[in-house]
Amino acid sequence: MAVVTATGVEVRVGNKRLLHDVDLRIEAGEIVTVIGPNGAGKSTLLKAIIGAMPISAGRIDKRPGLRIGYTPQKIHLEKTMPITVARFLALAGRLPKGARADVLDKTDVSDLRDAQMADLSGGELQRVLLARALLCKPDLLILDEPTQGLDQPAEARFYRLLAEVCKETGAAVLMVSHDLHVVMAQSDQVVCLNGHVCCSGAPAHVSADPSYKELFGARAELALYEHHHDHSHEGHSHD
């Protein structure tokens, strides 16, 4: 049975239609990635699915008792709120003894426990957010641009970690990502969004779709070009 099924979803804010006619189906254990240009409604779709944004038409069905772990795109980390990583994680609620330590080890944030949230680097913050999302033992992880602001090694580490976690827990993943090369390599299903679903399906299917090429242009070609980390430019190289 599908974890989440969205049918004909429409979201309006004021007079603006952010999403329309969105169909989406996430099976258990599946990795689904949403791609699309800025303002395509990617975050909106995620928020609608977790229930933080009312939908104006269509329906979203979740498997009964579904537990969702969510990492927001932005966290309202005001310098004005002093809060340590440990306290932030504790805000997820009561947990069985040992469960928290397990997750901290897995996501490699044990050493950060006493650090202030506002002092974390981008990569550290993403790991802490992932830890928080994992604490509720989710059946579905919803990640909103989990690698934004990370450099490539940190990004690669994050995706490795995510792959490990999914394999171990069997959680399905719905994420927004701009890392087309990773998306194409790791996802079971890709949803190309621009206000509506332009195309969706297996990565190979989507990357062959004309609307995908139209949206992503040159980058689309690049994404199919594997091994694009340690490339060299004319005149100089970097590794």
Add this chain to the structure above:
Amino acid sequence: MIDDFLLRALIAGVVIALAAAPLGCLVVWRRMAYFGDATGHAGLLGVALGLALGLPMTLGVAMLAGAMALVVTYMMQRGDYAVDTVLGVFAHSALAIGLVAASLLPGVRLNLMDTLLGDILSVSWADIAMISLGSAAILGVMAWRWRSLLNGTLSPELLVAEGGSLMWDRLIFTLTLALFVALAMKLVGVLLITAMLILPAAAARPLARSPEQMAVFAGVIGVAAVAAGLGFSWVTDAPAGPSIVVMSSVAFILSNLVKSLKN
């Protein structure tokens, strides 16, 4: 020998400062200082209407402040205007409508100075009983919903994803704020209510390492400012409400100085 009215002022001020501490931290964290203003300014209209209808002042203020808070929350969620525009429009409209209503409504004699700046030195024991009851309610709600309020501050989406309700979060925050405004109205007046909320919290920030610590420090600073402000007002004959706020600003400067000297 402390005069009776000074003792009453001290008790009322201390109680309000304690209620203001956690609420003020939330206002600061959520960047909603102006929201406090809008609610506070609506209180002026509440005073006028309360007088016109023969209702107790606090009830009139609580109702108007609550209505204002709900309308503003709704407008903010609709997103037709930027948040600061919505708040600016409502805060100043409420203030102006309140002033106009106070002059037009028959039979309403409003002491403008007291309404705008409060008159903590004239609180009665009955006022104190009401303020204490209300403050206890605010602190109770804060303690009961603290984790959820923190989550809602950090990330509304996270709160919902983990099974919380955004509507409850907003409603509880807004209504406790309205209750606070109604209670503090008589003490510090329309113009300085936000100062009671945000100054101690802002002064506590550099000293705190956790949200709870910040709330406790804000309480301590708020209580100290009330005591120092009343003392200052007693000696110099300066108005009491503004004196208290001046002491909070001094605490703000001091705590930031301490922090920068440490680094």
